[in-house]
Amino acid sequence: MKELISIHVGQAGINIGEACLEQFTYEHGITQSGTFEPQDNLSSSNSCHTMFHESESGSFNARSLFFDLDQDKINHIKKGSYKSLLSSENFVLGKESSSDIFSRARCIAGHSILNECLEATRKQVEKCDSLEGFIFYHSVGGGTGGGLGTLLCEHFSIDYNGKYKLSNAVFPSPDISPSCVEPINSMLCISYMIENNDLTICYDNKALYRILYEELYQECPIYEDINRLIAFNVANVTRSMRFGGENNCSFREIKSKLVPYPMLLFLTSSYSPWTPKEKAYYYNYSVKDITCQAFNPNSFMTSCDIRQSKLIACSLNYSGNINYTDANNALSYMNLESPFKFVENESKKLSVNINPHTSIVNPYSGLAKTSISLSTLCNSTGISSIISLVSNKFMSLYSKRAYVHWFVGEGMESGEFRYKYENLRALERDYVELEKNHD
Ligand SMILES: Nc1nc2c(ncn2[C@@H]2O[C@H](COP(=O)(O)OP(=O)(O)OP(=O)(O)O)[C@@H](O)[C@H]2O)c(=O)[nH]1
Ligand SMILES: [Mg+2]
Structure with missing residues (x-):
C-alpha cells in the first residue's frame, strides 16, 4: 500500500484539513483517540496506512502537516477533536503574518519557516515505505496558502523529484471576494502552479455553496460544510489508492490519462447524485441517471459549464454494483442526446473505472449514502473561465x-x-x- 502525505497551508488549507481528518478517520475506522475500530468490511487495518502512520504502541497518527503564518487555525486544530492523531511534529507556525500578501508570505514570512516546514516533511517522508506523493490543500487567493504553498511545492519538486503533487485549490469565487488583493495573489499563485504542480483540482466557494443550498437543501451553509464536500471529493479521488482493487489508480495514471498538455493541469470535479440525507429513500437511481447528472453544470465543484466547452479528457469513477456495459450504455445515450465535444475528434478520452464498494459518506455531511454513485475528474477547456x-x-x-x-x-x-x-x-x-x- 502506498502512502500519501497531506500538506495543509493557510486558513482554507487547515480548515479543509479538519474535514479531511473527519472523513478519513470515518472511512478507515480510526477513532478520535487514534485507535483502530473498524466500522464495516471496508476498513481493513492495512488500508488506513495510506493516510495514517501506526506507531509502535499501535496508535495511529495522521500523515498530515499544517503550516500557517497565523496562529488561530493551527491552535484550533491542535486543541480540536483530532488532537490525539497529531503531535507537535505535524505543525509549523510562522513568527510573522503575511498581511494577506502573497509575496510577503512567499519571500519573507514563509521563507523564514521554510526549513522547519521542509524538516517536518522529511520526518513524515521517513515514516513512509513507498510514498506515492503529496496532496496540497490551500486557497489560491490567500497570502499564505498561495505564497507558502507554492514555495513548498517548488522545493518538493527538487527534494522529492518523481513524487507527484496534487493540489486541491480553492479559487476565488466569481462574485464573493473577501480581500482586495485576492486577484493579485491568485494570478501569482496560478502562475507558480503552472510551473511546479502535477495536477490541480479547482474548487470555488460559489459552486460549492450552490450545491449545498440547491442540491442538499442546507439553508445557511458555512465553510465547515463546504470543506466536507472538498474532503469527500478527495476521498473519492484517492479511494482506489487507499483501498486497492482492480482499478487502482495512482497519481501517475491520473496524470497520464488526464493531462496530455503540460500546462493544462487544472481539473474540475463533479459528483452525482447530490442527494440530501433525508431524501435518501425517495430515489432509486439508474446508471443513466447518475451519469447524466454528473455532467450537469450544477454537479460541478467549480463554476464552469463543461458541456458547453470541450473535453480534453475525463475519468468517470463509478462506485457500487455497476457493470461496464451499463456505464458504456449510459455514456452512449448521453452522447446521442447531446454529443460530448472533445478537443480532438475522437471519443477515447473518457475513461471508466468501477469500484464495487459504495462511496463512504461522512454522516455529518448532509449527503445521502446511495447504492451507486459517480465521481468525475475532468480536464476541460471550460476551466479557462x-x-x-x-x-x-x-x-x-x-x-x-x-x-x-x-x-x-x-x-x-x-x-x-x-x-x-x-x-x-x-x-x-x-x-x-x-x-x-x-x-
Ligand atoms: N472553502 C473554503 N474557503 C476558504 C476557507 N477559508 C478561507 N477560504 C477562502 O480562501 C480565500 C482566502 O484565503 P485564506 O485561506 O483565508 O488565506 P491564507 O492562506 O490563510 O492567507 P493569509 O492571507 O496570509 O491569511 C478566500 O477566497 C476565502 O473565501 C475555508 O475554510 N474553506
Ligand atoms: Mg490566514
Whole structure:
C-alpha cells in the first residue's frame, strides 16, 4: 500500500484539513483517540496506512502537516477533536503574518519557516515505505496558502523529484471576494502552479455553496460544510489508492490519462447524485441517471459549464454494483442526446473505472449514502473561465498599479508581475487554441 502525505497551508488549507481528518478517520475506522475500530468490511487495518502512520504502541497518527503564518487555525486544530492523531511534529507556525500578501508570505514570512516546514516533511517522508506523493490543500487567493504553498511545492519538486503533487485549490469565487488583493495573489499563485504542480483540482466557494443550498437543501451553509464536500471529493479521488482493487489508480495514471498538455493541469470535479440525507429513500437511481447528472453544470465543484466547452479528457469513477456495459450504455445515450465535444475528434478520452464498494459518506455531511454513485475528474477547456476571471481582475488592478507597491516592497520586483502574468496569458491562449481547433 502506498502512502500519501497531506500538506495543509493557510486558513482554507487547515480548515479543509479538519474535514479531511473527519472523513478519513470515518472511512478507515480510526477513532478520535487514534485507535483502530473498524466500522464495516471496508476498513481493513492495512488500508488506513495510506493516510495514517501506526506507531509502535499501535496508535495511529495522521500523515498530515499544517503550516500557517497565523496562529488561530493551527491552535484550533491542535486543541480540536483530532488532537490525539497529531503531535507537535505535524505543525509549523510562522513568527510573522503575511498581511494577506502573497509575496510577503512567499519571500519573507514563509521563507523564514521554510526549513522547519521542509524538516517536518522529511520526518513524515521517513515514516513512509513507498510514498506515492503529496496532496496540497490551500486557497489560491490567500497570502499564505498561495505564497507558502507554492514555495513548498517548488522545493518538493527538487527534494522529492518523481513524487507527484496534487493540489486541491480553492479559487476565488466569481462574485464573493473577501480581500482586495485576492486577484493579485491568485494570478501569482496560478502562475507558480503552472510551473511546479502535477495536477490541480479547482474548487470555488460559489459552486460549492450552490450545491449545498440547491442540491442538499442546507439553508445557511458555512465553510465547515463546504470543506466536507472538498474532503469527500478527495476521498473519492484517492479511494482506489487507499483501498486497492482492480482499478487502482495512482497519481501517475491520473496524470497520464488526464493531462496530455503540460500546462493544462487544472481539473474540475463533479459528483452525482447530490442527494440530501433525508431524501435518501425517495430515489432509486439508474446508471443513466447518475451519469447524466454528473455532467450537469450544477454537479460541478467549480463554476464552469463543461458541456458547453470541450473535453480534453475525463475519468468517470463509478462506485457500487455497476457493470461496464451499463456505464458504456449510459455514456452512449448521453452522447446521442447531446454529443460530448472533445478537443480532438475522437471519443477515447473518457475513461471508466468501477469500484464495487459504495462511496463512504461522512454522516455529518448532509449527503445521502446511495447504492451507486459517480465521481468525475475532468480536464476541460471550460476551466479557462475561472483562469480568465483571475487574469482580467488582475489586469484591471495592475493597469492602474493598484496595490502593486504592497507587493514590491515585500519581496517582489516590479518586473516579475509581467513575467508571471505572461504565464497565465500563455495558459489562456492554449485553451483558446484547443477550443478553436479540431471542430
Ligand atoms: N472553502 C473554503 N474557503 C476558504 C476557507 N477559508 C478561507 N477560504 C477562502 O480562501 C480565500 C482566502 O484565503 P485564506 O485561506 O483565508 O488565506 P491564507 O492562506 O490563510 O492567507 P493569509 O492571507 O496570509 O491569511 C478566500 O477566497 C476565502 O473565501 C475555508 O475554510 N474553506
Ligand atoms: Mg490566514
